[in-house]
Amino acid sequence: MGCVIAGGGPAGAMLALLLARSGVEVTLLEKHGDFLRDFRGDTIHPSTLQVLDELGLAQEFLKLPHRKAYDLNLVSDRGDIKIASLRRLPSAYRYIAFVPQWDFLKLITTAAERYPGFRLLMNAEAYDLIREGGAVRGLRYRDESGEHEIRADLTVAADGRHSVLRERAGLVPENLGAPMDVVWFRLPRHRSDRDDTFLRISPGHMMVAINRESYWQLAYLIVKGGYARLTEQGIDALRGPVGDLLPWLADRVGQIEGYDDVSVLTVALNRLRRWHRPGFLCIGDAAHAMSPVFGVGINLAVQDAVAAANLLAGMLGSGAPIPESALHRVQRRRMLPTRLTQAAQRLVQNRVINPALTGGLDPSRLPRDLTKIPLLNRVAPRFIGQGIRPEHVMVKEL
Structure with missing residues (x-):
């Protein structure tokens, strides 16, 4: 064979x-x-x-x-920050599909x-x-x-x-090391909620929210090895930060009844x-x-x-x-x-994620639109969207 x-x-x-x-x-x-x-x-x-x-x-x-994401957004305590846009990629596909x-x-x-x-x-x-x-x-x-x-x-x-x-x-x-693990869970989505998928950062906290139409798939980042400590504090130790980071979800965090309702990704690099x-x-x-x-x-x-x-x-x-x-x-x-x-992942882990989780990063100080920085606007979309040395199918169909 x-x-x-x-x-x-x-x-x-x-x-x-x-x-x-x-x-x-x-x-x-x-x-x-x-x-x-x-x-x-x-x-x-x-x-x-x-x-x-x-x-x-x-x-x-x-x-x-x-769902298609043409732009990547970060939400700080003071509002949205556009991180990157894929709209000008030299490709027929100028978006990330979830x-x-x-x-x-x-x-x-x-x-x-x-x-x-x-x-x-x-x-x-x-x-x-x-x-x-x-x-x-x-x-x-x-x-x-x-x-x-x-x-x-x-x-x-x-x-x-x-x-x-x-x-x-x-x-x-x-x-190669990673400073974080990820707590995954879901909460219902209402039509009045925001429409995109985004990254939410506040000093000491970080979360990714993925719009699944009928529900939110949420990834709450915690310090590496910190899950046992989180569970020892009770389920409100998770509900509280979620409600603070996303106030429009505060009326739904009670649906996380316990840690049996979440999954933990032990991040490895x-x-x-x-x-x-x-x-x-x-x-x-x-x-x-x-x-x-x-x-x-x-x-x-x-x-x-x-x-x-x-x-x-x-x-x-x-x-x-x-x-x-x-x-x-x-x-x-x-x-x-x-x-x-x-x-590049290690750079983000060391310069963004670790400081964010330890309270040393306040993204509110960043410009509202990072795509206006010429070098970043050229490099980031290609790196995220197409990667280094994208491969193409060369083998013929028989």
Whole structure:
């Protein structure tokens, strides 16, 4: 068999589609029974929209329930501050689309099912690698019927920031640090509420509010490791800041009945120094866990998948052995975007998020419209919208 991929997230699903589309036999394993997990990243940036366009899926994507953000706004105690605008991007897609990640994954895997070489196994948890002759030759997984093996020319770990297969391969990520964790929850949205998705900062507090039409998906940032301390203070320790930051939600914070109503994202920022072993490759969060800063995680994962397909599909399709040097070319192509994006995330974490959470930053002092700063207006939209070295689909459909 050509390729087996562990992890049905954006990286794994996109790679599976691209390989199947090029005629490669590929099996995708997802350890859950569906894609319906709440509080997953769901910002689809112009770089990913362009990939969908190149695959002929853009119109199908745009039929999904979604919201478009053309401008990015910060709300301070004294009012709104425009951070960036995507309206002048040199792209057909000049916005960020907010869509539930499960809808995005369903779109990708449904498209992959059109190709005879694609197979999706749900409730299939990869737990080990098959090694022969000093190389990885597949994986072992378990499902409701027991334990199984799949042998393949290439095994790809796209199983997230806590990748089991990465660990089995003896690859250990370098921790770059993050000053925050995120408490996720939702509250009902009223028609009289504001209409956009925005960042709210007040000295000592920080929150992201995502408009989901019928409800708000809210991300309240806390100091790294501070969740236990927050819960010890009782649920009002969360309700109070939410009501203070967003007074128009104060009449609804009582619907957060307890900490069972929230989820906690332990933020990690790390990357592997080596993404591969013979016959084995890590992509997406398994290769580099991204901070929520800029909301680029999905898009970096998709770019990894496109690069991997462009560089490896031909060899996989021909049945030729996959030299480790080919896997290293994937890492080499995607390492620069990873490093630069993470460097920018660290800069924001250190200069904005940490000071905001510790009370040392008052955004009210910033100009009302940062897009009027020429250099920032040129760089920020491209960096956020298209990223460093955006990938394009080069493999042909068979």
